[in-house]
Amino acid sequence: MKKLNIGLFGFGVVGEGIYKVLEEKPQLNAVIKKIVIKDPNKPRNAPQDLFSSNPDDILEDDDINVVVELISDADAAYTIIKKSFGKQKHVVSANKKLIADHHQELLELQHANNVSFLYEASVCGSVPIIRNLEEYFDNDLLNYVSGIVNGTTNYILTKMANENQSYQDALSSAQESGFAEADPTADVEGFDAASKISIVTLHAFGKKIKAEEVIRKGITSLQVEDFKYAQEKGATIKLIAKSQIDIKTGEITSTVLPTFVSLHKTIALVNNEYNGVLIGSSLADEQFLYGKGAGRFPTASAVLSDISALKYDYKYAIRKYENTQSGVFNQSGKIRVYIGFKQADDTVFKILDEVEERYQSKDYNHIIGIIDIEKLKNKDIIENDNLSIIAFE
Numbered sequence: 055m056k057k058l059n060i061g062l063f064g065f066g067v068v069g070e071g072i073y074k075v076l077e078e079k080p081q082l083n084a085v086i087k088k089i090v091i092k093d094p095n096k097p098r099n100a101p102q103d104l105f106s107s108n109p110d111d112i113l114e115d116d117d118i119n120v121v122v123e124l125i126s127d128a129d130a131a132y133t134i135i136k137k138s139f140g141k142q143k144h145v146v147s148a149n150k151k152l153i154a155d156h157h158q159e160l161l162e163l164q165h166a167n168n169v170s171f172l173y174e175a176s177v178c179g180s181v182p183i184i185r186n187l188e189e190y191f192d193n194d195l196l197n198y199v200s201g202i203v204n205g206t207t208n209y210i211l212t213k214m215a216n217e218n219q220s221y222q223d224a225l226s227s228a229q230e231s232g233f234a235e236a237d238p239t240a241d242v243e244g245f246d247a248a249s250k251i252s253i254v255t256l257h258a259f260g261k262k263i264k265a266e267e268v269i270r271k272g273i274t275s276l277q278v279e280d281f282k283y284a285q286e287k288g289a290t291i292k293l294i295a296k297s298q299i300d301i302k303t304g305e306i307t308s309t310v311l312p313t314f315v316s317l318h319k320t321i322a323l324v325n326n327e328y329n330g331v332l333i334g335s336s337l338a339d340e341q342f343l344y345g346k347g348a349g350r351f352p353t354a355s356a357v358l359s360d361i362s363a364l365k366y367d368y369k370y371a372i373r374k375y376e377n378t379q380s381g382v383f384n385q386s387g388k389i390r391v392y393i394g395f396k397q398a399d400d401t402v403f404k405i406l407d408e409v410e411e412r413y414q415s416k417d418y419n420h421i422i423g424i425i426d427i428e429k430l431k432n433k434d435i436i437e438n439d440n441l442s443i444i445a446f447e
């Protein structure tokens with residue numbers, strides 16, 4: 055059986071997780087030869103001689119044939135991965151920001167260097183979404199991929215909606231559990247979900263949408279009154295990432311938006327750090343993938359699956375990928391939204407094309423109606439912290 059000599063970058067939540075898992079799986083014939091970290095003075099739960107803070111101790115070691123990149127710095131990870139390819143080392147990564155930012159270039163480089171680049175853990179932690187989209191959903195015509203792809207925000211929303219916890223307490227607890235990014239702004243402002251839906255879009259539809267092109271609103275503007283409204287309507291609020299294709303035009307619309315989800319819907323049952331993704335297709339109709347989207351061992355399980363796939367030289371075929379020009383994304387359409395706000399000003403009432411409902415009280419107000427997606431691209435609207443914009447499913 056092929057031997058995998060691993061150079062591991064990062065020994066944090068996930069890095070230490072994969073170290074422990076591999077220690078218990080000698081049958082895999084995969085051994086960690088060196089671990090490169092940032093701070094050489096931190097105490098580690100592994101033999102000291104394994105550690106180094108010099109990337110070349112992995113990159114220049116010809117015995118190491120696999121690099122597992124699990125660091126929290128996307129820029130440093132970019133350099134590490136490119137150098138690894140140049141040294142003909144296979145790479146496994148969980149770094150969604152880096153992958154979304156440099157997806158095509160890295161896929162081309164793995165091809166040019168005849169190595170594998172696998173990153174199942176970068177989207178939805180333990181849930182095998184990428185390999186499924188890549189291999190299984192290669193025949194049936196896909197219409198949309200939609201769901202909860204960020205564990206931290208789902209954990210916070212669950213605690214706020216079901217246990218009346220404050221936003222701050224719930225965020226602190228998500229951080230203590232190792233779910234959040236090093237800078238949790240990436241989670242709570244929806245950047246992480248935007249990176250993930252960008253990666254998913256390439257594997258689902260073969261089209262690249264940049265993370266910054268995704269129409270994105272996080273969960274920081276949500277107010278207690280919004281949760282009360284949801285409860286009154288038999289719904290809950292989830293941060294939903296969605297990419298859908300117009301089969302006729304090939305036009306893709308990608309959004310990350312707080313969304314009211316009826317309590318009867320499957321997605322409403324996805325709580326805490328769990329993720330859940332609906333895959334809509336022409337023949338199979340709708341299918342659902344569910345599992346833990348963040349945390350040490352769930353994420354390590356996806357990393358482990360990629361490492362073992364290297365045993366049989368697996369690589370993403372990227373059969374669907376079309377190097378399409380820009381201009382096919384987020385072009386048009388209208389969606390129904392709720393906009394909650396404390397202080398009304400004239401601009402709020404001009405945002406909607408059609409107003410269906412208007413509620414006013416001394417403390418909080420909302421309007422419901424139809425908005426042109428074009429307006430949601432306007433940063434003055436979508437990034438206005440005083441507006442709680444929530445889509446309807």
Ligand SMILES: NC(=O)C1=CN([C@@H]2O[C@H](COP(=O)(O)OP(=O)(O)OC[C@H]3O[C@@H](n4cnc5c(N)ncnc54)[C@H](OP(=O)(O)O)[C@@H]3O)[C@@H](O)[C@H]2O)C=CC1
Nearest residue numbers: 064065066067068091092093124125126130148149348349
């Ligand atoms: N936590 C999770 O649930 C999930 C995380 N991910 C992704 O996995 C990756 C790792 O996340 P996580 O384990 O949570 O992060 P942590 O913050 O827990 O650990 C980060 C590790 O990276 C090391 N590091 C940072 N910068 C460098 C650098 N320039 N060179 C070498 N090492 C460096 C740190 O070193 P030191 O120990 O010295 O500080 C630390 O060991 C990230 O890309 C994250 O987005 C993906 C899915 C789920």
Ligand SMILES: N[C@@H](CC=O)C(=O)O
Nearest residue numbers: 204205206233234235
């Ligand atoms: N911070 C991320 C970690 C996994 O990708 C999340 O909360 O989903």
